Amino acid sequence: MNILGLDDDELISCVGCGLCLPHCPTYRVTGLEIASPRGRIAAMRAVETGVAPIDAPFVDAMQECVQCRGCEAACPSGVPFGHLMEDTRAALELNAASRPTALAARVRRGLEWIGYRVVLPNHRVLIALSWLLLVAQRLHLVPKRFGPQRFGPPLLTRSSLMTKLDVSSGALGDAWLFTGCVMDAWQRPTHLAALQVLQATGLRVAVPGRGGDCCGALHEHAGRRAEAQHLARKVMQSMPGDAPIVVDSAGCGAALKQYGRLLGTEAATDFSRRVFDFSEFVVQRGVPATRATGRTVVVQDPCHLRHVQKSHMAVRSLLSDGYELVDTDDDGLCCGAGGAYSVLQPDLSREIAMRKSAALRAAGADRPGVLVCSANPGCAMQLTQAGFSVQHPAELLRDALKEGPR
Amino acid sequence: MCFPRSASDAAAAVRAARVHGVPYVARGSGTGLAGGATPLDDALVIVTTQMNRVLEVDIDERIAIVEPGVLNLDLSRHTRPQGLHYAPDPSSQQACSIGGNVGTNAGGPHCLSSGVTSAHVLMVEAVLPTGDIAELGSLAPDTPGYDLRGAFVGSEGTMGICTKVAVRLMPNPPLVRTMLLDFMSVEAAGATVSAMIAAGVVPAALEMMDAEITRAVEDFVGAGYPRDAAAVLLCEIDGLIEGVDYQVSEVRRIAQSHGARSVRIAQTEAERQLLWKGRKSAFGAIARIAPDYYLHDAVVPRTKLVQVLESVYAIARAEQLTMMNVFHAGDGNLHPLIVFDSREPGIWERVHEAGSRILHTCIDAGGVLSGEHGVGMEKRDLMPLQFSSDDLAAQGRLVDAFDPDGLANPRKVLPHGWRCGEVQQRGGTIPDDTWI
Numbered sequence: 001m002n003i004l005g006l007d008d009d010e011l012i013s014c015v016g017c018g019l020c021l022p023h024c025p026t027y028r029v030t031g032l033e034i035a036s037p038r039g040r041i042a043a044m045r046a047v048e049t050g051v052a053p054i055d056a057p058f059v060d061a062m063q064e065c066v067q068c069r070g071c072e073a074a075c076p077s078g079v080p081f082g083h084l085m086e087d088t089r090a091a092l093e094l095n096a097a098s099r100p101t102a103l104a105a106r107v108r109r110g111l112e113w114i115g116y117r118v119v120l121p122n123h124r125v126l127i128a129l130s131w132l133l134l135v136a137q138r139l140h141l142v143p144k145r146f147g148p149q150r151f152g153p154p155l156l157t158r159s160s161l162m163t164k165l166d167v168s169s170g171a172l173g174d175a176w177l178f179t180g181c182v183m184d185a186w187q188r189p190t191h192l193a194a195l196q197v198l199q200a201t202g203l204r205v206a207v208p209g210r211g212g213d214c215c216g217a218l219h220e221h222a223g224r225r226a227e228a229q230h231l232a233r234k235v236m237q238s239m240p241g242d243a244p245i246v247v248d249s250a251g252c253g254a255a256l257k258q259y260g261r262l263l264g265t266e267a268a269t270d271f272s273r274r275v276f277d278f279s280e281f282v283v284q285r286g287v288p289a290t291r292a293t294g295r296t297v298v299v300q301d302p303c304h305l306r307h308v309q310k311s312h313m314a315v316r317s318l319l320s321d322g323y324e325l326v327d328t329d330d331d332g333l334c335c336g337a338g339g340a341y342s343v344l345q346p347d348l349s350r351e352i353a354m355r356k357s358a359a360l361r362a363a364g365a366d367r368p369g370v371l372v373c374s375a376n377p378g379c380a381m382q383l384t385q386a387g388f389s390v391q392h393p394a395e396l397l398r399d400a401l402k403e404g405p406r
Numbered sequence: 407m408c409f410p411r412s413a414s415d416a417a418a419a420v421r422a423a424r425v426h427g428v429p430y431v432a433r434g435s436g437t438g439l440a441g442g443a444t445p446l447d448d449a450l451v452i453v454t455t456q457m458n459r460v461l462e463v464d465i466d467e468r469i470a471i472v473e474p475g476v477l478n479l480d481l482s483r484h485t486r487p488q489g490l491h492y493a494p495d496p497s498s499q500q501a502c503s504i505g506g507n508v509g510t511n512a513g514g515p516h517c518l519s520s521g522v523t524s525a526h527v528l529m530v531e532a533v534l535p536t537g538d539i540a541e542l543g544s545l546a547p548d549t550p551g552y553d554l555r556g557a558f559v560g561s562e563g564t565m566g567i568c569t570k571v572a573v574r575l576m577p578n579p580p581l582v583r584t585m586l587l588d589f590m591s592v593e594a595a596g597a598t599v600s601a602m603i604a605a606g607v608v609p610a611a612l613e614m615m616d617a618e619i620t621r622a623v624e625d626f627v628g629a630g631y632p633r634d635a636a637a638v639l640l641c642e643i644d645g646l647i648e649g650v651d652y653q654v655s656e657v658r659r660i661a662q663s664h665g666a667r668s669v670r671i672a673q674t675e676a677e678r679q680l681l682w683k684g685r686k687s688a689f690g691a692i693a694r695i696a697p698d699y700y701l702h703d704a705v706v707p708r709t710k711l712v713q714v715l716e717s718v719y720a721i722a723r724a725e726q727l728t729m730m731n732v733f734h735a736g737d738g739n740l741h742p743l744i745v746f747d748s749r750e751p752g753i754w755e756r757v758h759e760a761g762s763r764i765l766h767t768c769i770d771a772g773g774v775l776s777g778e779h780g781v782g783m784e785k786r787d788l789m790p791l792q793f794s795s796d797d798l799a800a801q802g803r804l805v806d807a808f809d810p811d812g813l814a815n816p817r818k819v820l821p822h823g824w825r826c827g828e829v830q831q832r833g834g835t836i837p838d839d840t841w842i
Contacts, residue, residue: 012697012749017690018437018501022477031409031455031475033436076626077693329483 170209
């Protein structure tokens, strides 16, 4: 029996000790074994060996996972839970039995198809839709249920959408700044800050040429592997040469760093070696001189920066001269944003966000003048909507530069 | 399964089970190692994970009142700003629940100096098997009358389900020194432990790991554990500055006189935490070596540590099994760990045979059956190794007094035949499914 096609050695490497439980956001808010990594692995084993069928509870249990991979970092045996979950979702995506039959669920599946196939990979469509959304927000046409206060898309601004990155696209520079899909539409000022910091270190920066519109992370997390692979190839083509690739979105950076596994080619592995998180890259290059701002910043570690890229400490080196840094006391527990998770599993996402908010408040993040820093666009949106003043490390560093941006 | 959110929810579940004659089992985080929370006979599982609030912290009295689903480490984190902590620290402390700790009377590295769970539980609110909610013990330091709280702690769910616990909090010590001692032989490390205890040094914790497990945890934490050591001791001294300095120098002297290759003292809190993370992740790191493990838990007199360890390794060699040892050396609480791949044919028989021989060896050396994991299903049928018929009958009568229907976590702790209503089978075992 090999129904899900999982790697047998990966699957048996869980000894069931349970040390992952407190690091799992869905277990923390539900207390259910099936919402824990250990329970999910047990369920995968049961399906894989034919003991249990692929049924709705199994599909739900797999889809409720945020894929934060906090369990992986906590696992003494190094169980590659991320692989297991991605492979399981890819198998479910191909399995007709796991498809919903009810009308509402099929409509939802159709909408997801449009999102994954039409909007995310086509940047012009995404930008056009963002302008439409901005207009709708201004005209108060967006129902409260989907408004910025209720974990919907953020409140868009004209100046944000109009921000220009004045660098060559597709031409060779000393480094690439990967811009991506949603972040480039909704948070372009962050890209601008990253660009200014990189330029302050004396680099000529280029952004990807046409085709490198989306890294495919959301597709891979959803089990849409063929689409993820297609997007990965396009991203690789959009940034040729040997120049390092700087990514200011922790989720995208983690995805780019894993192209080697996704595509299984030497070219992809070589490409992944060129990828750096923004903070990681700037720290390696030498942080430009900063002045002490006297401001306090509570550091939020995006899961894919901390648990997947394992480069979260760089943010602290980056900002420690300019800011008073405070850590949360929750071992980097997830905020529940999880890429598309906040849209696909809104109830669980909100409960997880409430837990994260409590940890941030305990660290003083709700005090006047205190900022939260987050290196991932999804987390930033989630925490902004929870009421915190959130900035990207690139923005914080840019604002503390002694020389100021050119 | 059911997920009560309050004592009255749990009482309703117990009463319903009683009406229908259905057995029931309480479960916390499911980190137990003796099968105590494994449901038998289609039992109703009453899960306490949603009863997870810290209800009250009294800083002056140093008492916390918590629900059973609160995780052990979460409680210490909660009281950290007040300079207090909950002392019993099982290796699974980040994941295990206080309710489960009460059920098994859990131990942990620091129980060497501060005592096991029972010493830290003042009062337990429990749903008794009758469905009534009772408070056992009190917040007073010395409750008059019979110590029913003492009977309940460690009863592994056979006397009811704990729904609220009042625990003692301890002040964080002014100074902590964590030392890593590195030895070329297990014997030298064992002899060092005996010598330290004999010299009157009482560390806060004294842990030993042998070569293979040390390498496995080092692969995970990268704390700088020596990969080529035959055994390491992790020794923590805490207290007032003057006393700590003296004890540290004593430990160093004793270790070096027994051939310690190096003595390292953690220089920062982060370094100290990383060393402990290695020790506390040991069991979970096993899959780096093989996918399955069988962990034992027995206590031997500390003077016999070296001798028993030699026997344990000899048994492993005889059964051709990979055996590791990671344990609370200061208490003589051994944790021989057999690692294997259950896909190998015939392996289970050898694992069980080795396990049984190890336990016999420990008891013959004057030890006891279980140090801290509890009896559960795993040690149930081995209880007669340690207890006489009279002992078992007395224990059976005690449980019967709490649980006359025999529905609270049945077939755990005591072997068959010692509870009211069970067929007495002292002459020998009656096979399952025998019609009587």
